[in-house]
Amino acid sequence: MREAGRDDAADLDCLRRHLAGDREAFGELLARHRGRLWAVALRTTGNPEDAADALQDAALSAFKAAGSFRQDSAVGTWLYRITVNACLDRLRRQAARPTVHYPDADSAVWREATADPVDMAEQRELRLVLEQALALLPDEQRTAVVLVDVQGLAVQEAAEVLGVPEGTVKSRCARGRAKLAATLRELRNPAPDPDVSVQIDRPAAPDEKRGAR
């Protein structure tokens, strides 16, 4: 899990020193997390410009709110929460959401992200398709999927970040995953209705339910 290396004691030490006036402590704290926060911001907002704005908003919010941190969650969880909220605030403020352009297959970000030399072309295509499909999910589903399935947070921690019950996180993940799985099927079988042969053997109601996802 990507969170395994987190050292909350060191994070707390940074926060304490920051509150004590150490000018370098907050930068240290941010340096420990900003890679993960950037990944969350980029995939939540869907484009680098909004992600950069949101991450800056989040950094300043955390800088100012450090004194109100209550240790009822890990510092990293708290930073995730601030970042996700900053991202969602930005998305909500946009009256007309611009076209999502992350990942742009021609962008340096994407070339860098897919530069694994041992990757098969098929796997790269799958990643690209899923990243694009992820960007098109509803905000709440995308955020849940990003936190749990991409960043590897436990459902409980994701629930803390999002401020919702664990069941809601599971539900949002389930809906998001189902849409991504549908995208995967379309990628593999671009026929008009790949499920026709299956539907013959299945009761109508559940199929309709699943088809509606």
Add this chain to the structure above:
Amino acid sequence: MTEPQEPRSAVPAHPTPEELSEYAFRPETAAAGLREHTASCAACAAEIADLRTVLATLAELPEPELPAEVGIRLDAAIARAWQEADADAEKQQHAAAGASAPRKGHRLSWGRIARPVGALGVLALAGAGIGLAVSQGPESSSSGASGAAAPDATGASGDVALAQWVRTVLPVTSASGPVGTPAKIPQHGQGTSPDATHASCTGYPQRAGYTVLAAAEKQFDGEPATLVVYQNSARPASPTVLAVVYAGPCPTVSSQILDQGVVSR
């Protein structure tokens, strides 16, 4: 906000989307009935296989690297946040100075710690879950900073002109004292012995926890200004210094701050 969740039935004809998702995500927790169903239902088995592919691919998505320009922007934003905190603290200090004598001793230590916190509007720290080292003073509170992970160079204010100005000032002053040795620069409230380089000024504004390292007069945006470079008293060997540009010559604590930032030596 909550979303409606479909109730889990014992053995549904077909699992709900949530049940399929949970099965793909954590098969070890799936109910026996669900496992039996998917073992005999090709459609559900295929959907679970797709979900597992999705989950495996999502888990392996590369973590995009933070662009350098975004990192610089973050560092600059933090430097500005400190500037704003300092400016607020300066105002408070100036207001307090009009009503009472300068603080000293313990009060100064408290002020040093409380200033950034107070300026940020988070004074209600008694209830905070983490303890504040309010009794430690600036030296001990800063001593834990290893600096190894600190963005010294990129932690600078991002103000290239300010950084260059600092570097033109520091070598001159360094000749009068090595790094780590407080320069013989007069500081308001700490004696006013004249300095050869700054004979016209009797002192410079103090920054609690910092020592004046160098000072120089220069035009700033067409106006006379004074650059004062401070080093961290507790960490004199720190690769960064605090640079503050005050309006006018021989600034005092009430002088207007035109620019400031943490810059590399």
